[in-house]
Amino acid sequence: MSTSLWGAFHAVVFNVLVFMTLMAHIRAVFSDPGIVPLPQSRLDFSDIHAGGDKSDDWTICARCEMYRPPRAHHCRICQRCIRRMDHHCPWINNCVGEWNQKYFLQFLMFVGIMSIYAVSLIAYSWVKACPECSKDMMVKQGRLLHSVILSMESILFGLFVLAIMWDQLQAILTDETAVEQVKRQGPYRARRPKMALLREVCGRGRPFLWVFPCTAAPRNTTEPSYDLTV
Numbered sequence: 001m002s003t004s005l006w007g008a009f010h011a012v013v014f015n016v017l018v019f020m021t022l023m024a025h026i027r028a029v030f031s032d033p034g035i036v037p038l039p040q041s042r043l044d045f046s047d048i049h050a051g052g053d054k055s056d057d058w059t060i061c062a063r064c065e066m067y068r069p070p071r072a073h074h075c076r077i078c079q080r081c082i083r084r085m086d087h088h089c090p091w092i093n094n095c096v097g098e099w100n101q102k103y104f105l106q107f108l109m110f111v112g113i114m115s116i117y118a119v120s121l122i123a124y125s126w127v128k129a130c131p132e133c134s135k136d137m138m139v140k141q142g143r144l145l146h147s148v149i150l151s152m153e154s155i156l157f158g159l160f161v162l163a164i165m166w167d168q169l170q171a172i173l174t175d176e177t178a179v180e181q182v183k184r185q186g187p188y189r190a191r192r193p194k195m196a197l198l199r200e201v202c203g204r205g206r207p208f209l210w211v212f213p214c215t216a217a218p219r220n221t222t223e224p225s226y227d228l229t230v
Contacts, residue, residue, distance in 0.1 A: 003132065017114050018114070021107060033100045035082060036072055036080065057069075071083065071085075082095045082098075085097045086171060104168070119158070122151050172201055175197055
């Protein structure tokens with residue numbers, strides 16, 4: 001397709017996907033996943049057993065020595081409590097939490113789309129006749145080797161990221177993070193509409209804007225604030 005406009009079209013589309021993937025990955029890496037700020041003074045654990053006035057949904061982190069909001073969990077790698085923590089991902093060297101799960105999901109989606117796109121172009125290049133292609137044996141062998149390696153890479157990466165993306169979507173739609181699944185806590189709240197659960201992660205804008213990693217992740221500011229100073 002290098003001699004037609006289709007070559008330029010596919011070059012532009014594929015590089016746009018690469019750019020969106022890099023942007024989503026950068027946002028997932030450098031965005032705050034929802035780190036719970038440390039209090040000015042740590043908890044006095046002698047007062048905890050005497051009873052407190054905290055909400056039952058709030059829990060105590062013995063490592064951070066503080067109260068933490070509902071669904072927050074301590075990450076042993078980050079050494080901090082993360083709001084609605086799903087897991088710590090080595091791909092982004094960051095936790096996947098309430099404020100960056102959208103970017104992690106976008107990263108998985110774009111990698112999956114690129115993998116399917118690459119396999120489709122390879123299949124088309126072998127099915128479509130190419131009379132202007134070189135007949136030299138070394139060139140044909142190099143093309144075959146390149147196609148086989150790229151196909152294997154695209155299929156393996158595509159299946160892997162699509163499986164993780166499905167797992168992330170399932171966690172969002174069932175309102176149960178990976179940490180909660182491991183602890184067998186069940187859904188955090190009563191059943192809610194799937195669209196409402198998606199909006200909590202992707203934002204309250206129009207759904208077609210959810211694929212762009214340029215908008216800020218939604219932040220829940222409706223929870224009550226507590227004076228953590230003791």
